[in-house]
Amino acid sequence: MKAQLILEDGTVFIGDGFGSHVDTIGEVVFNTGMTGYQEILSDPSYCGQIVMLTYPLIGNYGINRDDFESITPAVKGFIVKEVSDFPSNWRSEFTVDEYFKMKKIPGIAGIDTRKLARIIRQHGTLKGAICSIENDAAEVLRNLRQTRLPIDQVRRVSTRNPYPSPGRGKRIVLVDFGMKHGILRELNERGCDVVVVPYHTTADEILKLRPDGVMLSNGPGDPKDVPEGIQMIKDILGKVPLFGICLGHQLFALACGADTIKMKFGHRGANHPVKDLATGKVSITSQNHGYTVDEKSVKNTRLEVTHIALNDGTVEGLKHLDFPAFTVQYHPEASPGPEDANGLFEQFLAMIEAEKQEVAANA
Numbered sequence: 001m002k003a004q005l006i007l008e009d010g011t012v013f014i015g016d017g018f019g020s021h022v023d024t025i026g027e028v029v030f031n032t033g034m035t036g037y038q039e040i041l042s043d044p045s046y047c048g049q050i051v052m053l054t055y056p057l058i059g060n061y062g063i064n065r066d067d068f069e070s071i072t073p074a075v076k077g078f079i080v081k082e083v084s085d086f087p088s089n090w091r092s093e094f095t096v097d098e099y100f101k102m103k104k105i106p107g108i109a110g111i112d113t114r115k116l117a118r119i120i121r122q123h124g125t126l127k128g129a130i131c132s133i134e135n136d137a138a139e140v141l142r143n144l145r146q147t148r149l150p151i152d153q154v155r156r157v158s159t160r161n162p163y164p165s166p167g168r169g170k171r172i173v174l175v176d177f178g179m180k181h182g183i184l185r186e187l188n189e190r191g192c193d194v195v196v197v198p199y200h201t202t203a204d205e206i207l208k209l210r211p212d213g214v215m216l217s218n219g220p221g222d223p224k225d226v227p228e229g230i231q232m233i234k235d236i237l238g239k240v241p242l243f244g245i246c247l248g249h250q251l252f253a254l255a256c257g258a259d260t261i262k263m264k265f266g267h268r269g270a271n272h273p274v275k276d277l278a279t280g281k282v283s284i285t286s287q288n289h290g291y292t293v294d295e296k297s298v299k300n301t302r303l304e305v306t307h308i309a310l311n312d313g314t315v316e317g318l319k320h321l322d323f324p325a326f327t328v329q330y331h332p333e334a335s336p337g338p339e340d341a342n343g344l345f346e347q348f349l350a351m352i353e354a355e356k357q358e359v360a361a362n363a
């Protein structure tokens with residue numbers, strides 16, 4: 001069945017619909033990863049967004065049981081050059097088409113994704129609609145231009161209730177702003193005794209759980225739309241070691257008095273080089289963000305920029321100068337992408353241990 005992709009600038013692409021044949025509206029973004037579409041479609045940070053994959057063949061190794069980053073995908077749709085009908089992989093259980101039908105997500109294939117990537121790079125991210133060819137394009141465009149995209153994505157994807165993921169190691173409270181399961185997996189693999197809590201949990205409620213450390217997860221949308229998270233970080237800073245990833249990094253920056261800004265088209269892919277300014281070491285990182293910490297705003301805070309993106313010089317890591325707290329804009333849990341930055345989880349646990357020693361020494 002023919003479908004159309006309509007952008008708010010009036011561009012119309014005609015392609016073949018796959019997955020569910022429902023109409024959708026979202027912010028159109030592109031991801032340059034060559035693999036990892038299953039992790040991308042299930043990453044809650046894409047809530048409210050339609051993702052275009054620049055790699056030309058998607059679905060060739062199917063959808064499997066293991067690689068989900070959340071149980072319910074929050075992505076609004078997929079735009080691809082070609083979607084594979086015949087996946088070949090021993091783990092494959094569904095095609096992308098079958099999975100999207102099950103989850104009621106629309107997709108459109110047969111699009112010139114290079115052209116679309118150039119439009120987005122030139123104009124910045126745009127609103128877009130995927131709909132049936134039968135819809136009147138002018139009317140869809142009018143509606144699209146009037147539509148205001150939701151700003152409550154974190155509320156939509158965060159857990160409703162706290163839940164434990166027990167271990168015998170350090171007690172970590174993981175604040176779920178739209179958490180990728182990869183973060184929880186990394187903590188569990190290191191034996192951590194994790195409690196996942198909703199995005200609106202207060203500092204007092206977290207401290208009652210007697211955490212050794214607090215982890216701030218990734219998540220969708222504009223960090224300024226999550227005042228509960230910013231307030232919690234302000235209240236808890238200095239009381240317990242903190243580690244933040246992506247949205248968690250941005251919320252931490254805002255809580256410490258820095259500012260965040262929207263990027264033109266963001267960083268989404270699996271090969272973004274990031275430099276650690278202390279060691280000079282470059283890591284190839286997995287990324288998915290449309291906002292960034294404004295470097296100029298860091299100067300008037302007690303934060304220090306620890307990492308920068310080599311492609312455009314933007315802030316990729318921060319640490320607090322007075323308290324045990326550090327954050328990164330990229331994804332040390334990978335899922336998908338390279339695992340160069342995986343050692344940051346050890347760094348977090350070492351920071352917690354050092355803090356415990358210091359408290360014991362001063363007692």
Ligand SMILES: NC(=O)CC[C@H](N)C(=O)O
Nearest residue numbers: 218219221246247290291
């Ligand atoms: N992956 C994330 O946590 C993304 C953070 C934020 N939603 C952004 O787009 O910048």
